[in-house]
Amino acid sequence: MNGLLNFMTGLGLALIILVLASVRRAHIRVEYSVSWLGAAFALLVLSRFRWLLEKVAAALGIGDPPVALLLLVGCVFLLVLYRVSLVVSELKDNNIALAQRLAILEYHFRARHEETQGSN
Amino acid sequence: MKTASGPDSLLILVPAFNEEGAVGHVVREIRQVLPGAPILVVDDCSLDSTLMVARQAGAEVLSLPHHLGLGGAVQAGYKLAYELGYQYVIRVDGDGQHDPAALPRILEALRTSGCEMVIGSRFLEGGTYPTGLVRSLGIRFFRLVLHPILGQPVRDPTSGFVGVNRQALEVFSRSFPLEYPEIETLVVLQRRAFRFLEVPCRMRPRLAGRSSITTLKSIYYILHVLLGVFVNVLKYERRRRKRP
Numbered sequence: 001m002n003g004l005l006n007f008m009t010g011l012g013l014a015l016i017i018l019v020l021a022s023v024r025r026a027h028i029r030v031e032y033s034v035s036w037l038g039a040a041f042a043l044l045v046l047s048r049f050r051w052l053l054e055k056v057a058a059a060l061g062i063g064d065p066p067v068a069l070l071l072l073v074g075c076v077f078l079l080v081l082y083r084v085s086l087v088v089s090e091l092k093d094n095n096i097a098l099a100q101r102l103a104i105l106e107y108h109f110r111a112r113h114e115e116t117q118g119s120n
Numbered sequence: 121m122k123t124a125s126g127p128d129s130l131l132i133l134v135p136a137f138n139e140e141g142a143v144g145h146v147v148r149e150i151r152q153v154l155p156g157a158p159i160l161v162v163d164d165c166s167l168d169s170t171l172m173v174a175r176q177a178g179a180e181v182l183s184l185p186h187h188l189g190l191g192g193a194v195q196a197g198y199k200l201a202y203e204l205g206y207q208y209v210i211r212v213d214g215d216g217q218h219d220p221a222a223l224p225r226i227l228e229a230l231r232t233s234g235c236e237m238v239i240g241s242r243f244l245e246g247g248t249y250p251t252g253l254v255r256s257l258g259i260r261f262f263r264l265v266l267h268p269i270l271g272q273p274v275r276d277p278t279s280g281f282v283g284v285n286r287q288a289l290e291v292f293s294r295s296f297p298l299e300y301p302e303i304e305t306l307v308v309l310q311r312r313a314f315r316f317l318e319v320p321c322r323m324r325p326r327l328a329g330r331s332s333i334t335t336l337k338s339i340y341y342i343l344h345v346l347l348g349v350f351v352n353v354l355k356y357e358r359r360r361r362k363r364p
Contacts, residue, residue, distance in 0.1 A: 099196075100184070100195065100199055103182050103183060103184045103196055104182070104196065104200050104203070107182050107200065
């Protein structure tokens with residue numbers, strides 16, 4: 001199972017590097033990188049400190065610590081994805097409202113422009 | 121199109137997406153039935169020349185900057201109509217399926233019945249309409265689901281041939297289902313103690329193009345709308361319980 005823990009460490013490190021690089025290039029906003037970095041950091045710590053992972057596994061009532069880690073990782077990523085869905089939904093609502101407002105403003109602008117041209 | 125005037129001001133709203141083959145005919149037909157009524161075509165960022173055809177036919181056009189889907193397009197029209205002060209808005213789809221001959225009947229029902237929404241129903245007075253098996257089953261299913269929720273039967277819950285008064289317009293300009301809005305709007309209105317009425321109308325095959333609703337989409341439609349209906353019911357129940 002050490003192989004699995006090593007893989008989890010690698011995954012955690014890769015995730016941290018990827019997220020930090022994306023933040024640096026402004027591909028992810030800082031506020032949305034926090035949950036990913038938190039998840040990656042937890043993954044890294046739990047996969048490296050076996051005694052801590054065993055404590056967590058015991059608290060969850062799972063005999064095999066790496067399986068507990070997999071379960072935790074799955075849950076954390078599920079929560080992160082859920083948060084992303086919330087953000088995307090809010091953005092979509094805002095985007096629709098903005099598009100409608102823009103169309104209405106353009107409509108008024110066009111009507112005003114035609115009125116002005118008509119009176120000249 | 122100017123700001124609405126008078127207590128009976130009416131706007132005809134025509135949502136259209138890639139309907140260059142039908143929208144001009146629809147606008148001209150509406151003009152023949154209701155010569156004085158302003159017509160607003162909401163172009164949902166069509167890829168064809170819907171916008172130009174609608175303008176050439178004499179309609180005002182509200183042009184969306186990107187594709188929002190039916191609900192987003194209709195709501196944009198409702199928002200503009202509300203801002204301009206219209207008392208009544210009747211939606212006629214841009215594909216030519218709604219026969220504008222029913223417009224005076226819908227308007228009269230809006231004016232005299234006191235109902236906030238009037239639906240043009242293709243199944244009243246023995247009317248029929250050829251639909252696919254899944255769609256037909258979906259309509260029957262929603263009749264059964266909606267009856268206890270609405271407290272009255274609804275024959276054509278998926279009809280988009282709908283007229284609303286200013287009270288409903290105010291609600292819809294703030295909140296409107298974005299996908300497959302017809303059924304959910306009934307629940308939204310009923311939860312606010314608004315009333316609706318169905319009047320008979322004729323619907324025809326679309327004049328041009330192809331419907332985007334496939335069998336798979338019909339099944340998705342049923343699940344999506346069912347979820348939307350129950351979310352609206354739960355939302356209302358929560359608010360009702362919070363009230364003293």
